Amino acid sequence: MTQSATQGAPREGGAALASGRRSTKVRRQRVRAAWIFLAPMLVTLALVAGWPLLRTFYFSFTDASLSDTGGAAFIGFENYLVYANGVWYGLLTDPVWWQSVWNTFYFSIVSVSLEVVFGTVVALLLNAEFKGRMLVRAAVLIPWAIPTIVSAKMWAWMLNDQFGIINHLLMAMGLIDAPLAWTANADLSMWAVIIVDVWKTTPFVALLVLAGLQMLPKDCYEAAEVDGISPVKVFFRVTLPLVTPTLLVAVIFRLLDALRVFDVIYVLTSNSTNTMTMSIYARQQLVQFQDVGYGSAASTMLFFIIALAVVIYLYLGRRQLGVDQ
Incomplete structure (x- = not known):
């Protein structure tokens, strides 16, 4: 192998490594930009859909009524399934x-x-x-x-x-x-x-x-x-x-x-x-x-x-x- 060939191999490897680093940096920048553009939509979605969904989950474990949602008491899984007086009650029954x-x-x-x-x-x-x-x-x-x-x-x-x-x-x-x-x-x-x-x-x-x-x-x-x-x-x-x-x-x-x-x-x-x-x-x-x-x-x-x-x-x-x- 000639001296020029032995010198060219490290150069090619270094160029490939530098190219890979640039590609990784560009990819990180694109991911960061994507999250920045998506952030307003995600926040809006969390407020419009996420909060009502969490409230629904919470109410499902209470005895809330339409006339008094503020005075609801926590009752656990009774709305889903409960055993009382020898009989199963709840949504699943x-x-x-x-x-x-x-x-x-x-x-x-x-x-x-x-x-x-x-x-x-x-x-x-x-x-x-x-x-x-x-x-x-x-x-x-x-x-x-x-x-x-x-x-x-x-x-x-x-x-x-x-x-x-x-x-x-x-x-x-x-x-x-x-x-x-x-x-x-x-x-x-x-x-x-x-x-x-x-x-x-x-x-x-x-x-x-x-x-x-x-x-x-x-x-x-x-x-x-x-x-x-x-x-x-x-x-x-x-x-x-x-x-x-x-x-x-x-x-x-x-x-x-x-x-x-x-x-x-x-x-x-x-x-x-x-x-x-x-x-x-x-x-x-x-x-x-x-x-x-x-x-x-x-x-x-x-x-x-x-x-x-x-x-x-x-x-x-x-x-x-x-x-x-």
């Missing part, structure tokens, strides 16, 4: 609560699944080249743009068993012989709210999936077209795997909304136990029965159930994508 948990998960799983399927189909159609595509895209977003309370009230009139247009159209087509009480019938009320929710939020899923479709590389489809692969195989073997991360994002957003659903179901069916969700149950205890302690316990359980469901979903989603844990 209430069959109405567990019915609301079942209703919430049933509504969430069915509605989100339908929205993902229909949203993907709509996104594929909107991604195709045809005249008036921009106008159709704008029209598809109309249901999502309508406020939830307005759309729920509109559907309540349309589903009315006496003068609703849905029953009128079904009877005109000969599909039913008599008007159906969509929001009062125990067998139909849950499906009625699912239909309304799917109609309302499918455009949101379609918008996210459409954004993912437009970012896919075109050369994959050109190669599939040259090889003569059918569109169905192209979708399942090319499009669906590439758009899966977008679908996971759409599902997590919709799952969070569905698990805490309140407005659309309350407007359509009020406090009916057939469609009562965890949010409606908590509202009933807090406002209608004025039991802040018991209602706060229900709200706390709602928070932990949603958090657990989201963590499980994210864990399974990361494993599906093969992301390192």
